[in-house]
Amino acid sequence: MKKHTLRTALFPGTFDPVTNGHLDLMKRAARLFDRLVIGVAPREEKGVLFPLEERLEMIRSVTRSIRHIEVMPFRGLLVNFAAKQKVDSVVRGLRAVSDFEFELQMALMNRKLRPGLETLFLMPSERYTYLNSTVVKEIARLGGDVSEFVPAMVEKRLKARLRKRR
Numbered sequence: 001m002k003k004h005t006l007r008t009a010l011f012p013g014t015f016d017p018v019t020n021g022h023l024d025l026m027k028r029a030a031r032l033f034d035r036l037v038i039g040v041a042p043r044e045e046k047g048v049l050f051p052l053e054e055r056l057e058m059i060r061s062v063t064r065s066i067r068h069i070e071v072m073p074f075r076g077l078l079v080n081f082a083a084k085q086k087v088d089s090v091v092r093g094l095r096a097v098s099d100f101e102f103e104l105q106m107a108l109m110n111r112k113l114r115p116g117l118e119t120l121f122l123m124p125s126e127r128y129t130y131l132n133s134t135v136v137k138e139i140a141r142l143g144g145d146v147s148e149f150v151p152a153m154v155e156k157r158l159k160a161r162l163r164k165r166r
Contacts (some may be wrong), residue, residue: 007032009089009120010082012039012074016048017154018059019136021093021128028122029091030066037085038063038071039078049137049161062151079114090119095129 011029015022015038030036038059042052050058052073059071074081082090090110092103100121107119124131131149140146140158147155 006034006086007089008035008037008085008087009033009091010037010039010078010085010087011091012041012078012081014041014043014048014133015055015059016043016050016133017055017136017150017158018062019128019131019133019150019154020148021095021124021131023062023151024125024128025091025093025122026063026069027066030068032120033089034068036069036091037087038069039074039081039085040071042073042075050157054157058154058157061153077113079110079117082110082117083114088116088118090117092119092121093124094121095124095132 009029009032011026013022026036026038040052040056040059042048048055056071056073063069063071078090081087090107092107094100094103103119103121110117110119136146136149137158139149140155140162146158150158
C-alpha cells in the first residue's frame, strides 16, 4: 500500500499588514492542502510599516483557528524555501489582469529554477477584489476607517503604529 504524502503549499507574501483578503485566501487554500505554509518575506527594501516579527505574530494570531497552517519567515529565493519546506505548490492570489502579468512571470521563473514546483492562482472573494495592504495603509494614514478590510487586532496595531510615526 502506498504511503500518503502530505500535499503542502506555500502562500508567500509581505503581509504588511495582513488583510481580510489575505485571510480569505489562506482559509480557502488551507481547505485544499494538508499543510499550508505562510511564508513571510522581510522586504525591508519595500519600506514595510511593521517589522517582520510583528507581521508574523499578527498572522499567527488571526490564523490560529485555521487548521494545517504554519507561519514562518523566509529570506532569499522562494524556490529554496519551498524545497526546504517540502512544498510542491505555491498559492498566489490574482485580483485583476494587472496582477496576472507579474505573477505569470514569477510562476514561470520559479518553475524554471525548480521544475515541478507548481503555482496555483486563486481568485479573491468578490468583496476583496480591490483590496491590498498598500491601499489599507494609505486609508489608515489619512484617517479613514479600515475596519472592514483588516481583522480588528490588525486595525488596532495599524492605528498605533501610525500614531508612533506622526
